[in-house]
Amino acid sequence: MDYKQELITTIHDFGCDLDFLEEQLVKLSEDSPTAVLIPALYEELERPAIFGIREHLKTCAFVKTVVVCVYADTQAQYTKAVQFFSELPQQTFVIWENGTRVTQILEHLNDRGLSILNFKGKGRAVWLGLGIASLQASAIALHDADIVTYNRSYPLKLLFPLLEKEFGIAFNKAYYARLGDSPRNLNGRVARLFVTPLLTALTELFGYRQYLRYLSAYRYPLSGEFALTSDLALNIRIPGNWGLEIGLLAEVYRSLAEKRIAQIDLGIFDHKHQVIGNSSQEGLQKMCRDILRSLLRTLTETEQVVIGRDHIHALRVKFRREAQDYTRQYFVDARFNNLQYDRHQEEVITEMFEKVIIDAGELYFSDPAGAQIPDWTRALAVVPDLREQLRDAVMKDMGEVHAIACPRIEPIIVPPVPVFGNNGTVAAQ
Known part of the structure; x- marks a missing residue:
């Protein structure tokens, strides 16, 4: 059995009693309210996964608030989003990220010398969502809108360690096995084929560094599912690129002692998959580029590592050797478990990721500061009631949807989706 602990606390699932944990969390959440934050593009609200997420959230009495930050191109799309989430029993805020009211608030902030409008994508959506969620809750769980294996255990496991005060945990990160179903195969290509060999190569290149040891302690450092306290949410800078995770x-490393950080096992997990891309400007290759830029910047910032072009070339050489070794190990693991595994294709992907290293290095040399959204405490220093303004704007946007006197807009229609049990198996319908 796996009892292994890391630099951060690893919370295993040895067959935990979810009903008991839920009963305790419902009680704890009365004094320490909880929220779930879901950043999403409108297109994700037309896919089956979000239907399953909504249906499971309905049963989560320990979640008091749900915040959805949606990027919608039209009023009709936003209206459908509000209608879709109106079935939730929790107090629900659907932020129209690029709507007129929210944009005007951010423009006013820009006029005061703090620009958030320059940032796009998931980073800005998370930043906006944390603003409202931190007003409503003392603990916030965040996850994406594309999880096909979602069930109530996800927010339960993420939130419980934060509310159990004896634990002293302020940040809890998910880890899991990324396995595809049709066919059964290993997913999580960036984590397996880029980040893992990259961290090993960086350690060989720069020697023992606490930050690299810290990152290596995470079993799935790229998971998009985590929970944090509202205090922490206000004091961290959110990355504005694909290196968000x-x-x-x-940011957590800079803000917390390691004993206040945990990771928790969510079991079998799957969500939509990105394309590899044809260059470092696209798809997973762009993600790899932004990840490495973030790593290089943080090594300089926290570990006083001076990085030159020779280091980048050496890193590329070391990465190739490490990636090849890991590919062989994945092959053995997959074959033993009767998982489909194309070893040649995996090698091809690692070679594509390897080429990204040079591009990422050049971008780091030209712009070592990177792209990070200022933390909420700085924004509140500029506009002290900014969160309240944002919440009021969202309530007005949603109020207009509910009060609209026009022909009924067709709701989002999603195909049936299997409801997964807590162990990742399909529950009886």
């Missing part, structure tokens, strides 16, 4: 871990 790694960049966020750097």
Whole structure:
């Protein structure tokens, strides 16, 4: 059995009693309210996964508030989003990230010398969502809108360690096995084929560094599912690029003692998959580029590592050797478990990721500061009631949807989706 602990606390699932944990969490959440934050593009609200997420959230009495930050191109799309989430029993805020009211608030902030409008994508959505969620809750769980294996155990496991005061945990990160179903195969290509060999190569290149040891302690550093206290949410900078998950871990590293950080087992997990891309400007290759830029910046910032072009070339050489070794190990693991595994294709992907290293290095040399959204405490220093303004704007946007006197807009229609049990198996319908 796996009892292994890391630099951070690893919370295993040895067959935990979810009903008992839920009963305790419902009680704890009365004094320490909880929230779930879901950043999403409108397109994700038309896919089956979000239907399953909504249906499971309905049963989560320990979640008091749900905040959805949606990027919608039209009023009709936003209206459908509000209608879709109106079935939730929790107090629900659907932020129209690029709507007129929210944009006007951010423009006013820009006029005061603090620009958030320059940032796009998931980073800005998370930043906006944390603003409202931190008003409503003392603990916030965040996850994406594309999880096909979602069930109530996900928010339960993420939130419980934060509310159990004896634990002293302020940040809890998910880890899991990324396994595809049709066919059964290993997923999580960036984590397996880029980040893992990259961290090993960086350690060989720069020697023992506490930050690299810290990142290596995470079993799935790229997971998009985590929970944090509202205090922490206000004091961390959110990365504004595809290196969000790694960049966020750097912020946690700067802000918390390691004993206040945990990771928890969510079991079998799957969600939508990105394309590899044809260059470092696209798809997973762009993600790898942004991840490495974040790592290089944080090594300089926290470990006083001076990085030159020779280091980048050496890193590329070391990465190739490490990636090849890991590919062989994945092959053995997959074959033993009767998982489909194309070893040649995996090698091809690692070679594509390897080429990204040079591009990432050049971008780091030209812009070592990176792209990070200022933390909420700085924004509140500029506009003290900014969170309240944002919440009021969202309530007005949602109020207009509910009060609209026009022909009924067709709701989002999603195909049936299997409801997964707590062990990742399909529950009886």
